[in-house]
Amino acid sequence: MAGKGSFEITIDAEGNIAGEIKDVSGPNCERLLDWLNAAGQVIVDRRTPDYYRREQTVDRRQQAGGRR
Amino acid sequence: MSKYREIKTEFREEALLRQALQASGVPFEEHAAPAHLVGYRGDERPETAQFIIRRHNLGSMSNDLGFARQEGGTYAAIVSDYDQYNRQAQDRLARVKQEYARAFVHREARRRGLRVTEQRDARTGAVHLTLRG
Numbered sequence: 001m002a003g004k005g006s007f008e009i010t011i012d013a014e015g016n017i018a019g020e021i022k023d024v025s026g027p028n029c030e031r032l033l034d035w036l037n038a039a040g041q042v043i044v045d046r047r048t049p050d051y052y053r054r055e056q057t058v059d060r061r062q063q064a065g066g067r068r
Numbered sequence: 069m070s071k072y073r074e075i076k077t078e079f080r081e082e083a084l085l086r087q088a089l090q091a092s093g094v095p096f097e098e099h100a101a102p103a104h105l106v107g108y109r110g111d112e113r114p115e116t117a118q119f120i121i122r123r124h125n126l127g128s129m130s131n132d133l134g135f136a137r138q139e140g141g142t143y144a145a146i147v148s149d150y151d152q153y154n155r156q157a158q159d160r161l162a163r164v165k166q167e168y169a170r171a172f173v174h175r176e177a178r179r180r181g182l183r184v185t186e187q188r189d190a191r192t193g194a195v196h197l198t199l200r201g
Contacts, residue, residue: 006200007182009173013193015165017075017173029071035180036075039172044074 007033016040020048077169079143084175085135088168089119094160096121105132105146115146127156166195173197 005024011017019036021029079085089096097103102116108129117134126133134146151157170186177184182199189196 006198009197009199011077011166011169011173011195011197013166014162015077015167015169017077017169019073019075021071025070033071033073035176036073038080038176039075039169040078040080041076042073043076044072046072048070048072 005029005032009036018044077165077172079135079145079165079168080141081172082137082141082143084168084171085119085143085164087171088164089121089135091167091171092160092163094121094125094163102136105134105148107131107148108150113148117146119143121160126151126160127154130154130157133157133161166193170195170197173199 006022008020008022009017010019017036017039019033021032024032086098097120099118099120102118103120105113105115105117105120106123107113108123108131113131115134115136117132117136119135121133123130123132130151131148133151135143136146138144145161147157147161174184177197177199180199180201182201185198187196188194
């Protein structure tokens with residue numbers, strides 16, 4: 001991962017892993033956590049609200065630009 | 069933050085399991101051919117495993133805790149019925165799994181050229197790692 005983005009990983013006391021991508025927006029981050037899958041069984045995989053917020057912001061800007 | 073994933077850790081790699089057992093600080097045996105586990109009375113049990121934590125490292129009433137290779141090369145923890153409810157045995161197993169996950173994350177970070185900062189939460193026992201390029 002280049003630039004300012006980062007992975008935030010938490011390993012709980014039971015040894016299970018939670019991973020988040022921070023500061024990487026939109027579809028670019030879709031597959032950046034795939035390497036974690038080799039550690040075991042994926043039990044949660046979701047986009048966070050921030051993902052959708054950023055996508056909607058882009059969409060509104062594109063729509064506004066299109067009307068000019 | 070825009071993507072979140074949770075993984076239930078499994079012992080999929082022998083080298084990482086060995087590293088995790090070493091890091092957990094509990095004495096263990098490694099057997100090229102699977103060896104029998106021993107029960108709390110000193111009785112040989114039918115279950116076998118390649119990696120074994122002997123019962124005297126787990127508590128006076130514990131049975132051996134084993135890690136047995138499965139088809140496909142993964143390892144399953146062999147825990148007796150009694151030790152399913154034995155805090156000390158469960159804590160040992162959880163620590164091995166946590167060390168396995170740590171070893172996995174550190175190795176993958178190295179492979180990707182990422183820098184790792186790590187903090188342990190003394191209250192919850194969780195380990196927090198930040199990986200940056």
